Amino acid sequence: MGSATDLKKGAVVKYNGENCVVIETQHIKPGKGGAFFQTKMRNIRTGKVVENRFRSEETVEFVRVDRRSYQYLYKDGNDLMFMDVNTFEQIGIPDTSLGEEICFLKENEIAQLAFEGEIVLSVDVPLHVNLRVIQTEPGFRGDTATNVTKPATLETGAEIGVPLFINEGDLIRVDTREASYIERVKE
Structure with a gap:
């Protein structure tokens, strides 16, 4: 058991x-009434996303994960097939039980899997990954408006918005939490 103030992204809780x-x-403190935490949670068994408000003083049951x-x-x-880096044991995880950020995971990348006993609860991908742009429209000279983005398809099939100066074949760093462009990577 813990307090709602201990809730953060990646935590596993028992809900209903x-x-x-x-x-x-998100911690919300309205002008009138008590503060609360607005949370979005993904049910591990069904994959459905649910929203809930926890009062700050409310207790939450955290699940112990390895x-x-x-x-x-x-x-x-x-x-999706994963291999334990220590024992070389392979396991398959249904893609429906995983989050959106899994689309940024390349083959041979290392990820953190959260287990309760032998049941996989979640897959945590690295916060930043370097991916190659395989398809995007060309940027034109003179397009200098600030914060203008264009859609780009990455080598994993994910689509994000990138600045106009990014071209096909460029290697970029992506924030997997926000699904957003960070910077161009020099090779």
Whole structure:
């Protein structure tokens, strides 16, 4: 058991009898009334996203998790195959039970898997990854308006907005939490 003030992204809590991963949390202090935490959580079993408000003084049941490093190998149908970096044991995880940030994971990348016993609760990808742009429209000389972005498809199939000066073949750093462009990477 813990307090609602301990809620943060990636925490696993028991909510309505189900294990849920906190996707997003925001502390809100309205002008009238008590402060509360607005949270978005993904049900681990069903994959559905639910929203809930926890009062600051409310108690929350946290699930004890064990985090281990696994290497992402490949996609097999609807399963993503991972290998334990210590024991070389392979496991398959249904892609429906994983979050949005999984689309930024390249083959052979290391990710943190959260376990409760032998059940995989979540997959935490690195906060920043370097990916190659495989398709985007060319930027034109003179397009100098600030904060203008264009859509780009990355090597993993993910789509994000990038600045106009980014071209096909460029290597960029991506923030996996926000699904946003950070910078161009020099090779």
